[in-house]
Amino acid sequence: MSARLEIHDGDITTLAFDAIVNAANERLAAGGGVCGAIHRAAGPELAEACRTAGPCPTGEARITLGFRLQARHVIHAVGPVWQGGDQGEDALLGAAYENALTLAARHGLKSIAFPAISTGIYGFPLARATRIAVSTARAWCEANPSFERVVFCVFGAEAAAAYRKAMGR
Numbered sequence: 001m002s003a004r005l006e007i008h009d010g011d012i013t014t015l016a017f018d019a020i021v022n023a024a025n026e027r028l029a030a031g032g033g034v035c036g037a038i039h040r041a042a043g044p045e046l047a048e049a050c051r052t053a054g055p056c057p058t059g060e061a062r063i064t065l066g067f068r069l070q071a072r073h074v075i076h077a078v079g080p081v082w083q084g085g086d087q088g089e090d091a092l093l094g095a096a097y098e099n100a101l102t103l104a105a106r107h108g109l110k111s112i113a114f115p116a117i118s119t120g121i122y123g124f125p126l127a128r129a130t131r132i133a134v135s136t137a138r139a140w141c142e143a144n145p146s147f148e149r150v151v152f153c154v155f156g157a158e159a160a161a162a163y164r165k166a167m168g169r
């Protein structure tokens, strides 16, 4: 049986999973959005760890501890900046999800929560991004059946509805 894909509406910084994913930038610098919230909740040790773990090219992922977070680890995944859709954005977003999942599995982790990478400051259209997130995670889970839980953590009803639609629910 492959991992359960779930939707959670709320603040990702409060979730106690093996890892939460940060929608990061290539420098792994503390930014705004979910990245800023994760850095605030984790404490200054996270920025220090990011200085060692980075940089991280778009489409790739890096891992650090979670410090003061409930989650034991943070996986920093860098999604693409939306440039209209013909600059490889779909493939780069899929790669960010796949590389984050593969990194989690390589560290023996079994549960992970993702924000909607690239759909805020980076401007990726929400419906298109959620379809990529769900199809990438679903295919990866089928190929990695010992992984237990993949949670899409969203902010608000519109994003939750987009994920439900992408999951065919």
Ligand code: APR
Pocket: 010, 011, 012, 013, 023, 024, 025, 029, 030, 031, 032, 033, 034, 035, 036, 037, 079, 115, 116, 117, 118, 119, 120, 121, 122, 123, 124, 153, 154, 155, 159
């Ligand atoms: N919990 C869950 N989701 C959140 C939270 C939170 N606490 N805060 C914001 N979000 C949602 C946003 O609503 C958006 O749908 O996360 C999604 C991703 O938005 P951004 O954080 O803006 O990420 P992204 O578009 O990938 O831009 C990345 O922003 O903060 C900087 O350092 C980051 O430069 C990078 C860029």
